[in-house]
Amino acid sequence: MPADALPPAISGKTRLLGFLGDPVIHARSPQNFNPRLAASGHDAALVPLHVPSDRFEAAIPGLLALANLDGLVVTMPYKERLIPWLDSISERARDVGAVNAARRLPDGRWIGDIFDGVGLVGAAAGIGFVPxxxxxxxxxxxxxxAAIAFALVEAGIASLSVVDRDEARAVALCGRIAAKGGIMPEAGSLSLRGLDLLVHATPVGMAESDGTAIDIADLESGTVVIDIVTKPTTPLLLAAARRGCRTAGGGAMVQAQTAAIAAFLGYPLR
Structure with missing residues (x-):
């Protein structure tokens, strides 16, 4: 659908998808989803649903009971809190302990899954990187x-090092991955020398004054760098580009994730 074309009319037949969060005022998911839903011929719309955190438990039963609501795209702070209200979740959602999408099945049951890792792997594929x-x-x-880590392990990476400003959280994530079998990740330190892929999954880079989350003096030109911050560029991506690295930003991850979530919700995109 051309950017200047009028969107299809909303009618009583239009199916609803909800973007659930607190707040939702800065959400870009409706802008990402709705033009692609329309272009794919779906009479459906993704609408923001602002449920204040202190009213979540009161609101969610009525929300899930809406007969014309087919699914939810879930953001903070509800990725964990929605799980008890769902009938089942995927294995990867159990691994991560969170969902970012939920779908109503024809029999009325609600199921959940998480697609952050799927989006990251899709962004990597978009620049020719195979994990x-x-x-x-x-x-x-x-x-x-965490979602990205489990997805990369599932994609067959050989090794993983994880750092976080909360070292205990990095240690816990590595322990959960090791318990699944396959590889033994390392927590607390990260050498950039000889690294094939560097993934940045923190909010650092959102503010104009931000630098990089770690010292990247040793970053090599052969390392692919993906920053999930959804800005056209970040200090990390600028520094990586100066070194000749292949890069991808949060926008590429969002596009891959949008397609995966839409398919999960029953509205595949063209």
Whole structure:
């Protein structure tokens, strides 16, 4: 659909998808989803649903009971809090302990999954990087970092080092990954020398005054760098580009994640 084309009319037949969070005023998911839903021929719309945190438990039963609501895209602070209200979640969502999408099945049951890692792997593929057999460094062991770590392990990476300003969180994530089998990640230190892929999964870089989350003096030109911060560029991406690294930003991850979530919700994009 051309950028200046009028969106399809909302009618009583239009199916709803919700973007659930607190706050939602800065959300870009409706702008990402709705033009692509329309271009794919779906009579559906993603609408922001601002549920204040202190009213979540009161609001969620009624929300899930809406007959024309087919699914939810979930952001903070509800990626963990929604799980008890769902009938089942995927194995990767159990690994991470969070969901960022939920779908109503035809029988009325609600199921959840998480796609942060899928988006990261998709962004990597977009710049020609295949994770299998590669060494990876991950900055950030929060919800997004955990989802990315498990997805990269599933994609067959050979090694993983994780750092986080909360070292205990990095240690805990590495322990959960090791318990699944396959590789034994390292927590608390990260050498950039010889690294195939560096992933940044913290909010550092959102503010104009931000630098980089770690010292990147040893970053090599052969290292692929992906920063999940959703800005056109960040200090990390600028520094990596100056060194000749292949890079991808949060926008590429969002696009890959959007397609995966839409398919999960039952509205595949063209």
């Amino acid at each position: 299998q057999g590669k060494s990876v460094g991950l900055i950030g062991a929060g919800g997004a970092g």
